[in-house]
Amino acid sequence: MSFFLYLLRRLLYAFFVIAGATFMVFLIFNVVVGDPTAILLGKYATPESMAALSQELGLDRPWYVQYWDILKSAFTFNFGYSWSSKQDICKIFREGGLISLTATLPAFIIGNVLVVSVALWMTKYRGTVWDRLLVTFCIVMTSISGLVYILIGQGVFAYKLGLFQITGYESGFFNCIPYIVLPTIILVLLHFCYQYRFYRTIMLDEIYQDYVRTARAKGLEEQVVLFKHVLKNIMIPIITTLVKDMPSLIFGSILIESFFGIPGLGNVVMNAINSCDFPTIKAATVVSAVLSVLFSIIGDILYTLVDPRIKL
Template identity: 35%
Template sequence: MFAYIIRRILYAIPILLGVNVITFTLFFVVNKPDDMARMHLGMKHVQQADIDKWKSSHGYDKPLFYNSSPVTGGHLTDTIFFKKSIRLFVFDFGNADDGRNIGHDIRQRVLPSLAIAIPIFIIGLLLNITLALIIAFFRATYVDYTGMILCVVLMSISTLFYIIGGQYLISKVWHLVPISGFSTHISTLSKFIILPVVVGVIGGIGSGTRWYRTIFLEEISKDYVRTVRAKGMPERVVLFRHVLRNALVPILTGVVVVIPLLFMGSLILESFFGIPGLGSYTIDAIGSQDFAIVRSMVFLGSALYILGLILTDISYTMVDPRIRLGAEAS
Protein backbone atom coordinates (compact mmCIF):
# COMPACT_ATOMS: atom_id res chain seq x y z
CA MET A 1 0.00 0.00 0.00
CA PHE A 2 2.91 2.32 0.80
CA ALA A 3 4.25 2.00 -2.75
CA TYR A 4 0.76 2.72 -4.05
CA ILE A 5 0.52 5.90 -1.98
CA ILE A 6 3.96 7.07 -3.16
CA ARG A 7 2.94 6.39 -6.75
CA ARG A 8 -0.29 8.37 -6.32
CA ILE A 9 1.63 11.29 -4.81
CA LEU A 10 4.01 11.29 -7.77
CA TYR A 11 1.06 11.23 -10.15
CA ALA A 12 -0.22 14.32 -8.36
CA ILE A 13 2.75 16.45 -9.49
CA PRO A 14 1.86 16.63 -13.21
CA ILE A 15 -1.81 17.07 -12.27
CA LEU A 16 -0.99 20.03 -10.05
CA LEU A 17 1.29 21.45 -12.71
CA GLY A 18 -1.53 21.15 -15.24
CA VAL A 19 -3.97 22.82 -12.86
CA ASN A 20 -1.48 25.64 -12.41
CA VAL A 21 -1.02 26.13 -16.15
CA ILE A 22 -4.78 26.19 -16.72
CA THR A 23 -5.45 28.59 -13.82
CA PHE A 24 -2.63 30.82 -14.97
CA THR A 25 -3.79 30.86 -18.59
CA LEU A 26 -7.43 31.48 -17.73
CA PHE A 27 -6.55 34.26 -15.33
CA PHE A 28 -4.23 36.09 -17.67
CA VAL A 29 -6.49 35.70 -20.72
CA VAL A 30 -8.99 38.05 -19.07
CA ASN A 31 -6.63 39.94 -16.86
CA LYS A 32 -3.39 41.50 -18.04
CA PRO A 33 -0.75 42.66 -15.55
CA ASP A 34 -1.59 46.26 -16.54
CA ASP A 35 -5.22 45.66 -15.55
CA MET A 36 -4.14 44.20 -12.23
CA ALA A 37 -1.93 47.21 -11.58
CA ARG A 38 -4.76 49.63 -12.36
CA MET A 39 -7.09 47.69 -10.12
CA HIS A 40 -4.70 47.89 -7.20
CA LEU A 41 -3.52 51.43 -7.70
CA GLY A 42 -7.06 52.76 -7.76
CA MET A 43 -8.99 54.90 -10.17
CA LYS A 44 -7.53 58.32 -9.63
CA HIS A 45 -4.36 60.00 -10.81
CA VAL A 46 -2.81 56.71 -12.03
CA GLN A 47 -0.07 57.22 -14.58
CA GLN A 48 1.76 54.71 -16.76
CA ALA A 49 4.90 55.12 -14.66
CA ASP A 50 2.91 54.05 -11.56
CA ILE A 51 1.63 51.00 -13.42
CA ASP A 52 5.14 50.05 -14.57
CA LYS A 53 6.47 50.47 -11.05
CA TRP A 54 3.72 48.28 -9.59
CA LYS A 55 4.35 45.56 -12.16
CA SER A 56 8.06 45.67 -11.58
CA SER A 57 7.81 45.40 -7.80
CA HIS A 58 5.25 42.58 -7.97
CA GLY A 59 7.19 40.64 -10.59
CA TYR A 60 4.59 41.12 -13.33
CA ASP A 61 6.98 42.92 -15.68
CA LYS A 62 8.21 39.66 -17.20
CA PRO A 63 6.78 37.62 -20.11
CA LEU A 64 4.05 35.13 -19.18
CA PHE A 65 5.52 31.79 -20.33
CA TYR A 66 8.57 32.37 -22.53
CA ASN A 67 11.26 34.98 -22.19
CA SER A 68 12.98 35.55 -25.51
CA SER A 69 15.36 38.12 -24.03
CA PRO A 70 18.93 36.83 -24.49
CA VAL A 71 20.18 38.99 -21.59
CA THR A 72 18.48 37.08 -18.83
CA GLY A 73 19.35 33.63 -20.13
CA GLY A 74 16.41 31.86 -18.49
CA HIS A 75 13.97 31.51 -21.35
CA LEU A 76 11.55 29.48 -19.26
CA THR A 77 12.59 30.37 -15.74
CA ASP A 78 12.60 34.16 -16.01
CA THR A 79 8.85 34.30 -16.64
CA ILE A 80 5.83 35.17 -14.56
CA PHE A 81 4.59 31.58 -14.66
CA PHE A 82 7.81 30.07 -13.37
CA LYS A 83 8.44 32.72 -10.73
CA LYS A 84 4.91 32.67 -9.41
CA SER A 85 4.12 28.98 -9.60
CA ILE A 86 7.15 26.90 -8.73
CA ARG A 87 7.20 27.88 -5.05
CA LEU A 88 3.68 26.58 -4.60
CA PHE A 89 5.02 23.03 -4.72
CA VAL A 90 6.73 23.63 -1.40
CA PHE A 91 3.61 25.45 -0.13
CA ASP A 92 5.33 28.83 -0.19
CA PHE A 93 2.43 31.00 -1.34
CA GLY A 94 4.28 34.31 -1.29
CA ASN A 95 2.53 37.64 -0.79
CA ALA A 96 -0.86 38.84 -1.95
CA ASP A 97 -0.99 41.87 -4.21
CA ASP A 98 -1.69 44.07 -1.19
CA GLY A 99 1.52 42.83 0.44
CA ARG A 100 0.04 40.47 3.03
CA ASN A 101 1.65 37.08 3.43
CA ILE A 102 -0.75 34.49 2.01
CA GLY A 103 0.52 31.57 4.09
CA HIS A 104 -0.04 33.58 7.26
CA ASP A 105 -3.56 34.51 6.19
CA ILE A 106 -4.40 30.90 5.29
CA ARG A 107 -3.20 29.69 8.68
CA GLN A 108 -5.31 32.36 10.39
CA ARG A 109 -8.42 31.59 8.37
CA VAL A 110 -8.39 27.81 8.34
CA LEU A 111 -9.70 27.43 11.90
CA PRO A 112 -12.82 29.59 11.41
CA SER A 113 -13.55 27.59 8.27
CA LEU A 114 -13.21 24.32 10.14
CA ALA A 115 -15.29 25.64 13.03
CA ILE A 116 -18.38 25.52 10.86
CA ALA A 117 -17.35 22.96 8.22
CA ILE A 118 -16.65 20.10 10.67
CA PRO A 119 -19.94 20.32 12.63
CA ILE A 120 -21.89 20.66 9.39
CA PHE A 121 -20.09 17.64 7.97
CA ILE A 122 -20.46 15.37 10.99
CA ILE A 123 -23.98 16.34 12.01
CA GLY A 124 -25.10 16.36 8.40
CA LEU A 125 -23.61 12.94 7.71
CA LEU A 126 -25.15 11.32 10.79
CA LEU A 127 -28.51 12.96 10.23
CA ASN A 128 -28.66 12.14 6.54
CA ILE A 129 -27.70 8.49 7.06
CA THR A 130 -30.17 8.14 9.90
CA LEU A 131 -32.99 9.71 7.93
CA ALA A 132 -32.14 7.63 4.87
CA LEU A 133 -32.20 4.45 6.95
CA ILE A 134 -35.53 5.39 8.51
CA ILE A 135 -37.00 6.14 5.09
CA ALA A 136 -35.61 2.88 3.72
CA PHE A 137 -37.02 1.11 6.74
CA PHE A 138 -40.46 2.52 5.98
CA ARG A 139 -40.06 2.10 2.23
CA ALA A 140 -43.25 2.20 0.17
CA THR A 141 -45.20 3.71 3.06
CA TYR A 142 -46.41 7.25 3.62
CA VAL A 143 -43.18 7.96 5.54
CA ASP A 144 -41.17 7.10 2.44
CA TYR A 145 -43.32 9.12 0.08
CA THR A 146 -43.57 12.12 2.40
CA GLY A 147 -39.85 11.94 3.11
CA MET A 148 -38.97 11.91 -0.58
CA ILE A 149 -41.29 14.81 -1.36
CA LEU A 150 -39.75 16.79 1.48
CA CYS A 151 -36.25 15.94 0.26
CA VAL A 152 -37.07 17.15 -3.26
CA VAL A 153 -38.55 20.33 -1.81
CA LEU A 154 -35.46 20.88 0.35
CA MET A 155 -33.19 20.25 -2.62
CA SER A 156 -35.10 22.70 -4.79
CA ILE A 157 -34.66 25.61 -2.42
CA SER A 158 -31.58 27.78 -2.86
CA THR A 159 -29.01 27.86 -0.07
CA LEU A 160 -29.44 31.62 0.00
CA PHE A 161 -33.05 31.16 1.04
CA TYR A 162 -32.03 29.01 3.99
CA ILE A 163 -29.46 31.58 5.00
CA ILE A 164 -31.70 34.61 4.75
CA GLY A 165 -34.72 32.72 6.15
CA GLY A 166 -32.65 31.39 9.04
CA GLN A 167 -31.25 34.80 9.84
CA TYR A 168 -34.69 36.34 9.64
CA LEU A 169 -36.52 33.81 11.80
CA ILE A 170 -33.95 32.70 14.32
CA SER A 171 -32.02 35.92 14.75
CA LYS A 172 -34.24 38.77 13.73
CA VAL A 173 -37.68 37.58 14.85
CA TRP A 174 -36.88 35.18 17.70
CA HIS A 175 -33.66 36.91 18.86
CA LEU A 176 -32.01 33.62 19.76
CA VAL A 177 -28.50 33.99 18.29
CA PRO A 178 -26.51 36.77 16.59
CA ILE A 179 -27.30 37.27 12.91
CA SER A 180 -23.66 37.15 11.91
CA GLY A 181 -20.20 37.39 13.36
CA PHE A 182 -17.51 35.23 14.82
CA SER A 183 -15.51 34.95 17.96
CA THR A 184 -12.04 33.64 18.43
CA HIS A 185 -12.83 32.87 22.06
CA ILE A 186 -14.04 29.31 22.54
CA SER A 187 -16.49 30.36 25.26
CA THR A 188 -18.48 32.62 22.95
CA LEU A 189 -17.90 30.75 19.71
CA SER A 190 -20.96 28.50 20.05
CA LYS A 191 -23.51 31.28 19.72
CA PHE A 192 -22.00 32.35 16.42
CA ILE A 193 -21.74 28.94 14.82
CA ILE A 194 -25.15 27.49 15.81
CA LEU A 195 -27.05 29.28 13.05
CA PRO A 196 -24.63 28.63 10.15
CA VAL A 197 -24.38 24.99 11.22
CA VAL A 198 -28.17 24.61 11.38
CA VAL A 199 -28.51 26.27 7.98
CA GLY A 200 -25.69 24.18 6.50
CA VAL A 201 -27.15 20.93 7.81
CA ILE A 202 -30.71 21.70 6.68
CA GLY A 203 -29.45 22.82 3.28
CA GLY A 204 -27.79 19.42 2.78
CA ILE A 205 -30.56 17.15 4.09
CA GLY A 206 -32.49 16.86 0.84
CA SER A 207 -29.74 15.70 -1.46
CA GLY A 208 -27.87 13.73 1.23
CA THR A 209 -30.85 11.73 2.40
CA ARG A 210 -31.96 10.92 -1.14
CA TRP A 211 -28.47 9.77 -2.07
CA TYR A 212 -28.05 7.50 0.95
CA ARG A 213 -31.58 6.13 0.58
CA THR A 214 -30.74 5.07 -2.99
CA ILE A 215 -27.63 3.29 -1.74
CA PHE A 216 -29.53 1.54 1.04
CA LEU A 217 -32.38 0.44 -1.22
CA GLU A 218 -29.89 -1.01 -3.68
CA GLU A 219 -28.22 -2.88 -0.87
CA ILE A 220 -31.56 -4.12 0.51
CA SER A 221 -32.35 -5.83 -2.77
CA LYS A 222 -29.26 -8.07 -2.55
CA ASP A 223 -29.35 -11.78 -1.79
CA TYR A 224 -27.65 -11.66 1.57
CA VAL A 225 -30.37 -9.39 2.90
CA ARG A 226 -32.99 -11.89 1.86
CA THR A 227 -30.98 -14.58 3.64
CA VAL A 228 -30.74 -12.52 6.80
CA ARG A 229 -34.47 -11.89 6.74
CA ALA A 230 -35.13 -15.54 6.10
CA LYS A 231 -33.21 -16.31 9.25
CA GLY A 232 -35.75 -14.21 11.12
CA MET A 233 -33.64 -11.25 12.03
CA PRO A 234 -35.69 -8.17 12.93
CA GLU A 235 -35.79 -5.47 10.23
CA ARG A 236 -33.84 -2.98 12.29
CA VAL A 237 -31.01 -5.47 12.70
CA VAL A 238 -31.09 -6.14 8.97
CA LEU A 239 -30.79 -2.47 8.20
CA PHE A 240 -28.52 -1.13 10.86
CA ARG A 241 -26.18 -4.05 11.24
CA HIS A 242 -25.96 -5.60 7.79
CA VAL A 243 -27.16 -3.12 5.19
CA LEU A 244 -25.39 -0.12 6.68
CA ARG A 245 -22.09 -1.93 6.98
CA ASN A 246 -22.17 -3.17 3.41
CA ALA A 247 -23.28 0.20 2.07
CA LEU A 248 -20.21 1.90 3.50
CA VAL A 249 -18.09 1.55 0.36
CA PRO A 250 -20.30 3.77 -1.83
CA ILE A 251 -20.88 6.08 1.14
CA LEU A 252 -17.14 6.46 1.67
CA THR A 253 -16.65 7.29 -2.00
CA GLY A 254 -18.59 10.47 -1.50
CA VAL A 255 -17.64 11.22 2.09
CA VAL A 256 -13.90 10.74 2.52
CA VAL A 257 -13.02 12.71 -0.56
CA VAL A 258 -14.61 15.85 0.88
CA ILE A 259 -12.89 15.64 4.26
CA PRO A 260 -9.71 17.45 3.17
CA LEU A 261 -11.81 19.97 1.29
CA LEU A 262 -13.44 21.01 4.56
CA PHE A 263 -10.32 23.13 5.04
CA MET A 264 -11.33 25.24 2.05
CA GLY A 265 -14.44 26.53 3.80
CA SER A 266 -17.83 27.44 2.44
CA LEU A 267 -18.07 30.32 0.01
CA ILE A 268 -21.61 31.58 0.64
CA LEU A 269 -22.11 30.66 4.28
CA GLU A 270 -18.91 32.39 5.34
CA SER A 271 -19.76 35.50 3.42
CA PHE A 272 -23.29 35.86 4.86
CA PHE A 273 -22.42 34.93 8.43
CA GLY A 274 -19.25 36.97 8.56
CA ILE A 275 -17.05 33.93 9.20
CA PRO A 276 -13.44 34.92 8.46
CA GLY A 277 -12.60 31.65 6.73
CA LEU A 278 -10.94 30.53 3.54
CA GLY A 279 -14.15 30.51 1.51
CA SER A 280 -14.66 34.24 1.86
CA TYR A 281 -10.91 34.72 1.34
CA THR A 282 -11.20 33.09 -2.09
CA ILE A 283 -14.30 35.05 -3.06
CA ASP A 284 -12.66 38.32 -2.06
CA ALA A 285 -9.54 37.47 -4.06
CA ILE A 286 -11.57 36.76 -7.19
CA GLY A 287 -13.43 40.03 -6.72
CA SER A 288 -10.25 42.04 -6.30
CA GLN A 289 -8.41 40.16 -9.08
CA ASP A 290 -5.67 39.10 -6.71
CA PHE A 291 -4.03 36.41 -8.78
CA ALA A 292 -1.56 35.45 -6.07
CA ILE A 293 -4.38 34.39 -3.72
CA VAL A 294 -6.54 32.79 -6.42
CA ARG A 295 -3.58 30.75 -7.64
CA SER A 296 -2.72 29.64 -4.10
CA MET A 297 -6.27 28.65 -3.25
CA VAL A 298 -6.76 26.73 -6.50
CA PHE A 299 -3.48 24.93 -5.90
CA LEU A 300 -4.40 24.15 -2.32
CA GLY A 301 -7.86 22.96 -3.36
CA SER A 302 -6.40 20.67 -6.02
CA ALA A 303 -3.82 19.25 -3.63
CA LEU A 304 -6.48 18.60 -0.98
CA TYR A 305 -8.76 16.98 -3.53
CA ILE A 306 -5.99 14.62 -4.58
CA LEU A 307 -5.35 13.88 -0.91
CA GLY A 308 -9.06 13.14 -0.50
CA LEU A 309 -8.96 10.65 -3.36
CA ILE A 310 -5.96 8.88 -1.86
CA LEU A 311 -7.67 8.74 1.54
CA THR A 312 -10.78 7.33 -0.12
CA ASP A 313 -8.76 4.52 -1.65
CA ILE A 314 -7.18 3.78 1.69
CA SER A 315 -10.53 3.81 3.45
CA TYR A 316 -11.84 1.15 1.05
CA THR A 317 -9.27 -1.29 2.31
CA MET A 318 -10.33 -0.57 5.86
CA VAL A 319 -14.04 -1.19 5.42
CA ASP A 320 -13.82 -3.99 2.87
CA PRO A 321 -11.12 -6.63 3.42
CA ARG A 322 -11.52 -7.81 -0.17
CA ILE A 323 -10.05 -4.60 -1.56
CA ARG A 324 -6.27 -4.38 -1.99
CA LEU A 325 -4.27 -1.46 -3.34
CA GLY A 326 -1.45 -1.44 -5.90
CA ALA A 327 0.91 -4.43 -5.86
CA GLU A 328 -1.04 -6.11 -3.08
CA ALA A 329 -3.92 -6.50 -5.52
CA SER A 330 -1.88 -8.60 -7.91
Protein backbone atom coordinates in the same frame (compact mmCIF):
# COMPACT_ATOMS: atom_id res chain seq x y z
CA MET B 1 1.05 -4.59 -4.76
CA SER B 2 2.67 -3.38 -1.55
CA PHE B 3 1.28 -0.34 0.19
CA PHE B 4 4.42 1.72 -0.28
CA LEU B 5 4.66 0.91 -3.98
CA TYR B 6 1.02 1.87 -4.42
CA LEU B 7 1.55 5.08 -2.47
CA LEU B 8 4.60 5.95 -4.55
CA ARG B 9 2.65 5.37 -7.75
CA ARG B 10 -0.25 7.53 -6.57
CA LEU B 11 2.08 10.31 -5.43
CA LEU B 12 3.73 10.28 -8.85
CA TYR B 13 0.30 10.46 -10.44
CA ALA B 14 -0.60 13.29 -8.05
CA PHE B 15 2.47 15.24 -9.10
CA PHE B 16 1.39 15.28 -12.75
CA VAL B 17 -2.19 16.20 -11.79
CA ILE B 18 -0.97 19.09 -9.64
CA ALA B 19 1.46 20.17 -12.37
CA GLY B 20 -1.42 20.28 -14.85
CA ALA B 21 -3.66 22.14 -12.42
CA THR B 22 -0.99 24.75 -11.67
CA PHE B 23 -0.33 25.20 -15.38
CA MET B 24 -4.03 25.90 -15.93
CA VAL B 25 -3.89 28.42 -13.07
CA PHE B 26 -0.90 30.06 -14.74
CA LEU B 27 -2.67 30.25 -18.11
CA ILE B 28 -5.83 31.74 -16.60
CA PHE B 29 -4.17 34.42 -14.49
CA ASN B 30 -1.14 35.21 -16.63
CA VAL B 31 -2.43 34.75 -20.18
CA VAL B 32 -6.24 34.87 -20.32
CA VAL B 33 -6.80 37.63 -17.76
CA GLY B 34 -4.11 39.87 -19.20
CA ASP B 35 -2.04 42.49 -17.45
CA PRO B 36 -3.20 42.75 -13.81
CA THR B 37 -1.44 46.09 -13.38
CA ALA B 38 -4.11 47.72 -15.57
CA ILE B 39 -6.78 46.32 -13.24
CA LEU B 40 -4.98 47.37 -10.08
CA LEU B 41 -4.16 50.89 -11.24
CA GLY B 42 -7.53 51.56 -12.85
CA LYS B 43 -8.41 53.68 -15.86
CA TYR B 44 -5.85 56.38 -14.98
CA ALA B 45 -2.91 53.98 -15.29
CA THR B 46 0.05 55.20 -17.32
CA PRO B 47 2.60 53.02 -19.13
CA GLU B 48 5.27 54.16 -16.68
CA SER B 49 3.24 53.31 -13.58
CA MET B 50 2.19 49.96 -15.08
CA ALA B 51 5.80 49.07 -15.83
CA ALA B 52 6.91 50.05 -12.32
CA LEU B 53 4.13 48.02 -10.68
CA SER B 54 4.83 45.08 -12.96
CA GLN B 55 8.46 45.09 -11.86
CA GLU B 56 7.47 45.43 -8.20
CA LEU B 57 5.12 42.45 -8.39
CA GLY B 58 7.55 40.34 -10.41
CA LEU B 59 5.28 40.19 -13.44
CA ASP B 60 8.10 41.21 -15.80
CA ARG B 61 9.97 37.95 -15.25
CA PRO B 62 10.00 35.18 -17.91
CA TRP B 63 6.84 33.09 -18.05
CA TYR B 64 8.61 29.86 -17.06
CA VAL B 65 9.96 31.51 -13.91
CA GLN B 66 6.47 32.67 -12.92
CA TYR B 67 5.05 29.21 -13.60
CA TRP B 68 7.81 27.59 -11.56
CA ASP B 69 6.83 29.79 -8.61
CA ILE B 70 3.23 28.56 -8.84
CA LEU B 71 4.26 24.90 -9.18
CA LYS B 72 6.72 25.18 -6.30
CA SER B 73 4.10 26.81 -4.08
CA ALA B 74 1.88 23.72 -4.45
CA PHE B 75 4.49 21.67 -2.57
CA THR B 76 6.02 24.28 -0.24
CA PHE B 77 2.79 26.19 0.53
CA ASN B 78 4.80 29.39 0.22
CA PHE B 79 2.43 31.61 -1.74
CA GLY B 80 4.07 34.94 -1.03
CA TYR B 81 2.13 37.97 0.10
CA SER B 82 -1.33 39.29 -0.62
CA TRP B 83 -1.49 42.28 -2.93
CA SER B 84 -4.29 43.90 -0.95
CA SER B 85 -3.44 43.21 2.71
CA LYS B 86 0.37 42.73 2.31
CA GLN B 87 0.15 39.76 4.69
CA ASP B 88 1.61 36.30 4.27
CA ILE B 89 -0.97 34.26 2.35
CA CYS B 90 -0.12 31.02 4.15
CA LYS B 91 -0.81 32.67 7.49
CA ILE B 92 -4.09 34.11 6.17
CA PHE B 93 -5.18 30.67 4.96
CA ARG B 94 -4.18 28.97 8.20
CA GLU B 95 -6.16 31.40 10.35
CA GLY B 96 -9.12 31.64 7.97
CA GLY B 97 -9.29 27.87 7.43
CA LEU B 98 -9.50 27.16 11.15
CA ILE B 99 -12.32 29.69 11.51
CA SER B 100 -14.20 28.19 8.55
CA LEU B 101 -13.89 24.73 10.11
CA THR B 102 -15.71 25.91 13.26
CA ALA B 103 -18.86 26.23 11.15
CA THR B 104 -18.40 23.62 8.42
CA LEU B 105 -16.95 20.70 10.39
CA PRO B 106 -19.83 20.34 12.91
CA ALA B 107 -22.33 20.63 10.07
CA PHE B 108 -20.39 18.07 8.02
CA ILE B 109 -20.30 15.51 10.83
CA ILE B 110 -23.88 16.01 12.04
CA GLY B 111 -25.28 16.23 8.51
CA ASN B 112 -23.65 13.04 7.26
CA VAL B 113 -24.49 11.00 10.35
CA LEU B 114 -28.09 12.21 10.17
CA VAL B 115 -28.65 11.64 6.46
CA VAL B 116 -27.04 8.18 6.44
CA SER B 117 -28.97 7.06 9.54
CA VAL B 118 -32.33 8.39 8.33
CA ALA B 119 -31.90 7.05 4.79
CA LEU B 120 -30.94 3.63 6.15
CA TRP B 121 -33.80 3.57 8.65
CA MET B 122 -36.37 4.71 6.07
CA THR B 123 -35.66 1.65 3.92
CA LYS B 124 -37.97 -0.14 6.37
CA TYR B 125 -40.77 2.19 5.28
CA ARG B 126 -40.06 2.35 1.54
CA GLY B 127 -43.15 3.04 -0.49
CA THR B 128 -45.14 4.25 2.50
CA VAL B 129 -46.64 7.70 2.86
CA TRP B 130 -43.80 8.70 5.20
CA ASP B 131 -41.21 7.74 2.62
CA ARG B 132 -42.98 9.73 -0.10
CA LEU B 133 -43.42 12.74 2.18
CA LEU B 134 -39.73 12.82 3.07
CA VAL B 135 -38.65 12.52 -0.56
CA THR B 136 -41.08 15.27 -1.57
CA PHE B 137 -39.84 17.45 1.30
CA CYS B 138 -36.22 17.08 0.14
CA ILE B 139 -37.14 17.87 -3.47
CA VAL B 140 -39.00 21.02 -2.43
CA MET B 141 -36.24 22.17 -0.09
CA THR B 142 -33.49 21.67 -2.67
CA SER B 143 -35.43 23.74 -5.19
CA ILE B 144 -35.18 26.76 -2.86
CA SER B 145 -32.03 28.86 -2.85
CA GLY B 146 -29.80 28.57 0.19
CA LEU B 147 -30.04 32.35 0.54
CA VAL B 148 -33.71 31.96 1.49
CA TYR B 149 -32.81 29.74 4.44
CA ILE B 150 -30.27 32.28 5.64
CA LEU B 151 -32.69 35.20 5.41
CA ILE B 152 -35.52 33.30 7.12
CA GLY B 153 -33.19 32.03 9.82
CA GLN B 154 -31.86 35.50 10.54
CA GLY B 155 -35.17 37.34 10.20
CA VAL B 156 -37.42 34.95 12.11
CA PHE B 157 -35.30 32.93 14.52
CA ALA B 158 -32.60 35.50 15.26
CA TYR B 159 -34.21 38.97 15.08
CA LYS B 160 -37.84 38.25 15.99
CA LEU B 161 -37.46 35.30 18.36
CA GLY B 162 -33.95 36.10 19.56
CA LEU B 163 -32.91 32.45 19.66
CA PHE B 164 -29.52 32.83 17.97
CA GLN B 165 -26.55 35.18 17.76
CA ILE B 166 -25.67 36.10 14.18
CA THR B 167 -23.11 38.91 14.48
CA GLY B 168 -19.96 39.56 16.49
CA TYR B 169 -18.14 36.28 15.84
CA GLU B 170 -15.46 35.62 18.46
CA SER B 171 -12.48 33.32 18.01
CA GLY B 172 -11.98 30.44 20.39
CA PHE B 173 -13.72 27.07 20.75
CA PHE B 174 -16.26 28.08 23.38
CA ASN B 175 -16.57 31.74 22.34
CA CYS B 176 -17.65 30.92 18.79
CA ILE B 177 -20.36 28.39 19.69
CA PRO B 178 -23.27 30.90 20.02
CA TYR B 179 -22.45 32.31 16.56
CA ILE B 180 -22.20 29.02 14.67
CA VAL B 181 -25.38 27.31 15.92
CA LEU B 182 -27.71 28.82 13.31
CA PRO B 183 -25.20 28.47 10.42
CA THR B 184 -24.69 24.84 11.43
CA ILE B 185 -28.44 24.16 11.44
CA ILE B 186 -28.79 25.71 7.98
CA LEU B 187 -25.84 23.75 6.56
CA VAL B 188 -27.12 20.49 8.09
CA LEU B 189 -30.57 21.06 6.59
CA LEU B 190 -29.14 21.83 3.16
CA HIS B 191 -26.79 18.85 3.27
CA PHE B 192 -29.55 16.49 4.36
CA CYS B 193 -31.95 17.57 1.63
CA TYR B 194 -29.33 17.43 -1.12
CA GLN B 195 -27.88 14.05 -0.13
CA TYR B 196 -30.93 12.14 1.12
CA ARG B 197 -32.21 10.88 -2.26
CA PHE B 198 -28.73 9.70 -3.25
CA TYR B 199 -28.27 7.67 -0.07
CA ARG B 200 -31.83 6.40 -0.24
CA THR B 201 -31.21 5.07 -3.76
CA ILE B 202 -28.01 3.18 -2.98
CA MET B 203 -29.51 1.74 0.19
CA LEU B 204 -32.66 0.55 -1.57
CA ASP B 205 -30.46 -1.16 -4.16
CA GLU B 206 -28.51 -2.88 -1.40
CA ILE B 207 -31.38 -4.22 0.70
CA TYR B 208 -32.57 -6.38 -2.22
CA GLN B 209 -29.27 -8.29 -2.32
CA ASP B 210 -29.16 -11.99 -1.46
CA TYR B 211 -27.12 -11.57 1.71
CA VAL B 212 -29.81 -9.29 3.17
CA ARG B 213 -32.52 -11.87 2.53
CA THR B 214 -30.27 -14.53 4.07
CA ALA B 215 -29.66 -12.41 7.17
CA ARG B 216 -33.38 -11.84 7.59
CA ALA B 217 -34.11 -15.53 7.05
CA LYS B 218 -31.74 -16.32 9.94
CA GLY B 219 -33.96 -14.24 12.20
CA LEU B 220 -31.65 -11.28 12.73
CA GLU B 221 -33.29 -8.11 13.94
CA GLU B 222 -33.91 -5.43 11.33
CA GLN B 223 -31.61 -2.97 13.12
CA VAL B 224 -28.76 -5.49 12.98
CA VAL B 225 -29.39 -6.17 9.30
CA LEU B 226 -29.44 -2.49 8.40
CA PHE B 227 -26.74 -0.98 10.60
CA LYS B 228 -24.31 -3.91 10.66
CA HIS B 229 -24.62 -5.64 7.30
CA VAL B 230 -26.14 -3.15 4.83
CA LEU B 231 -24.23 -0.13 6.14
CA LYS B 232 -20.94 -2.02 5.91
CA ASN B 233 -21.54 -2.87 2.27
CA ILE B 234 -22.40 0.67 1.17
CA MET B 235 -19.34 2.30 2.70
CA ILE B 236 -17.69 2.72 -0.72
CA PRO B 237 -20.17 5.34 -2.05
CA ILE B 238 -20.33 6.93 1.41
CA ILE B 239 -16.55 7.33 1.54
CA THR B 240 -16.54 8.66 -2.02
CA THR B 241 -19.06 11.34 -1.10
CA LEU B 242 -17.29 12.27 2.12
CA VAL B 243 -13.88 12.51 0.49
CA LYS B 244 -15.27 14.66 -2.31
CA ASP B 245 -16.73 17.15 0.19
CA MET B 246 -13.78 17.37 2.58
CA PRO B 247 -11.67 19.97 0.68
CA SER B 248 -14.61 22.38 0.69
CA LEU B 249 -14.74 22.30 4.49
CA ILE B 250 -11.58 24.38 4.76
CA PHE B 251 -12.84 27.00 2.32
CA GLY B 252 -16.16 27.30 4.14
CA SER B 253 -19.36 28.67 2.66
CA ILE B 254 -19.13 32.13 1.12
CA LEU B 255 -22.84 32.83 1.68
CA ILE B 256 -22.82 31.65 5.28
CA GLU B 257 -19.64 33.52 6.18
CA SER B 258 -20.77 36.71 4.45
CA PHE B 259 -24.22 36.87 6.09
CA PHE B 260 -23.09 35.74 9.53
CA GLY B 261 -19.90 37.78 9.69
CA ILE B 262 -17.63 34.75 10.05
CA PRO B 263 -14.08 35.83 9.05
CA GLY B 264 -13.23 32.48 7.50
CA LEU B 265 -11.47 31.46 4.33
CA GLY B 266 -14.62 31.91 2.26
CA ASN B 267 -14.62 35.60 3.14
CA VAL B 268 -10.91 35.79 2.36
CA VAL B 269 -11.43 34.40 -1.12
CA MET B 270 -14.43 36.66 -1.77
CA ASN B 271 -12.47 39.75 -0.70
CA ALA B 272 -9.57 38.65 -2.90
CA ILE B 273 -11.89 38.40 -5.91
CA ASN B 274 -13.38 41.82 -5.23
CA SER B 275 -9.95 43.44 -4.88
CA CYS B 276 -8.32 41.52 -7.77
CA ASP B 277 -5.82 39.99 -5.34
CA PHE B 278 -4.42 37.47 -7.82
CA PRO B 279 -1.85 35.80 -5.52
CA THR B 280 -4.56 34.94 -2.99
CA ILE B 281 -6.93 33.68 -5.67
CA LYS B 282 -4.19 31.58 -7.25
CA ALA B 283 -3.22 30.23 -3.84
CA ALA B 284 -6.82 29.22 -3.10
CA THR B 285 -7.06 27.44 -6.46
CA VAL B 286 -3.78 25.60 -5.94
CA VAL B 287 -4.64 24.57 -2.37
CA SER B 288 -8.03 23.30 -3.53
CA ALA B 289 -6.37 21.18 -6.24
CA VAL B 290 -3.78 19.78 -3.83
CA LEU B 291 -6.41 18.90 -1.21
CA SER B 292 -8.61 17.21 -3.82
CA VAL B 293 -5.70 15.01 -4.94
CA LEU B 294 -4.64 14.15 -1.39
CA PHE B 295 -8.15 13.27 -0.23
CA SER B 296 -8.59 11.15 -3.36
CA ILE B 297 -5.56 9.10 -2.31
CA ILE B 298 -6.89 8.86 1.25
CA GLY B 299 -10.23 7.68 -0.12
CA ASP B 300 -8.58 4.89 -2.14
CA ILE B 301 -6.77 3.70 0.98
CA LEU B 302 -9.99 3.77 3.02
CA TYR B 303 -11.68 1.60 0.36
CA THR B 304 -9.32 -1.25 1.20
CA LEU B 305 -10.09 -0.93 4.91
CA VAL B 306 -13.87 -1.23 4.51
CA ASP B 307 -13.88 -3.75 1.66
CA PRO B 308 -11.27 -6.56 1.71
CA ARG B 309 -12.09 -7.41 -1.91
CA ILE B 310 -10.35 -4.18 -3.01
CA LYS B 311 -6.61 -4.46 -3.32
CA LEU B 312 -4.09 -1.64 -3.63
